[in-house]
Amino acid sequence: MDKEFAGLSVIVTGAASGLGRSVAVELSQRGADLALVDVNEGGLEETEALCAENGSKTIVIPTDLSDPDACLRPVAKTVEKFGRLDSLCNVAGMLVFGHAAETSVEQYDKLYAVNVRAPFLLFQQAFPHLEKTAGSVVNVASASGLTGHSYIAAYSSTKGALIALTRSLAVEYWKTPVRINAVAPGGMLTPMATGTTVTEDYDPQLLFIGSGPREIAQPEDVAQVVAFLASPRAKRVHGSVYSMDQGVTA
Numbered sequence: 001m002d003k004e005f006a007g008l009s010v011i012v013t014g015a016a017s018g019l020g021r022s023v024a025v026e027l028s029q030r031g032a033d034l035a036l037v038d039v040n041e042g043g044l045e046e047t048e049a050l051c052a053e054n055g056s057k058t059i060v061i062p063t064d065l066s067d068p069d070a071c072l073r074p075v076a077k078t079v080e081k082f083g084r085l086d087s088l089c090n091v092a093g094m095l096v097f098g099h100a101a102e103t104s105v106e107q108y109d110k111l112y113a114v115n116v117r118a119p120f121l122l123f124q125q126a127f128p129h130l131e132k133t134a135g136s137v138v139n140v141a142s143a144s145g146l147t148g149h150s151y152i153a154a155y156s157s158t159k160g161a162l163i164a165l166t167r168s169l170a171v172e173y174w175k176t177p178v179r180i181n182a183v184a185p186g187g188m189l190t191p192m193a194t195g196t197t198v199t200e201d202y203d204p205q206l207l208f209i210g211s212g213p214r215e216i217a218q219p220e221d222v223a224q225v226v227a228f229l230a231s232p233r234a235k236r237v238h239g240s241v242y243s244m245d246q247g248v249t250a
């Protein structure tokens with residue numbers, strides 16, 4: 001497993017924070033060349049420094065993934081820098097927490113743009129390159145795309161859509177060497193989880209419906225699974241949605 005990504009080039013979106021940063025650091029320990037994509041430029045630079053400590057070659061590509069035109073650039077820049085693409089890890093995501101009846105059209109549209117359209121557009125750009133390298137796609141969905149979760153209805157629906165997208169692409173491109181999978185984490189201790197303010201107008205009985213009795217996962221735990229699915233060791237894993245929720249959807 002040591003340096004199993006040596007000579008391989010990987011795009012990680014959402015790399016400025018949380019799980020995306022952990023995936024980038026994990027892959028840098030395994031020898032990958034990394035294209036780090038996020039809207040948060042300062043966070044990207046911090047991640048780049050962490051990856052450089054592990055000896056990785058990196059390129060930072062600040063990108064607002066809610067802009068469809070901007071989604072056309074990261075793959076071309078990555079291939080220009082590293083000459084190839086071996087994996088696309090779509091980790092970036094956004095959450096809107098609140099009562100479904102109060103979610104605005106703007107919030108709903110932005111959730112879909114970042115959580116579903118961006119992975120789709122990046123896939124379109126990446127596919128011809130991944131076909132050449134027998135590469136892989138890993139989409140980060142959520143346990144909330146598999147079961148109902150209160151107060152994040154629109155977000156959950158984007159993750160359900162991302163799971164359907166993953167499975168549909170896996171079937172459509174079955175006869176190519178490209179592997180396409182998803183990870184569906186449960187609760188993870190990242191800024192997305194800790195940055196959500198819960199006030200008393202939320203019913204605690206409904207609020208914790210999606211959490212189980214085990215300790216919340218750290219992003220480093222989930223990064224192990226993303227890295228495995230992205231790696232050549234997962235060569236027979238295709239079209240899977242890997243639950244990483246410690247039993248919640250079981």
Ligand SMILES: NC(=O)c1ccc[n+]([C@@H]2O[C@H](COP(=O)([O-])OP(=O)(O)OC[C@H]3O[C@@H](n4cnc5c(N)ncnc54)[C@H](O)[C@@H]3O)[C@@H](O)[C@H]2O)c1
Pocket residue numbers: 013014015016017018019020037038039040043063064065066091092093094114140141142143184185186187188189190191192193219
């Ligand atoms: N934290 C959890 O409990 C949890 C559970 C299940 C799934 N997830 C998923 O894990 C993934 C990583 O989230 P996280 O928990 O690390 O949260 P996070 O907020 O720490 O990281 C999300 C990253 O996505 C980036 N991003 C958001 N909007 C963007 C945009 N328009 N353009 C480019 N980048 C953008 C953010 O800047 C941030 O760096 C997300 O897809 C999230 O939905 C999180």
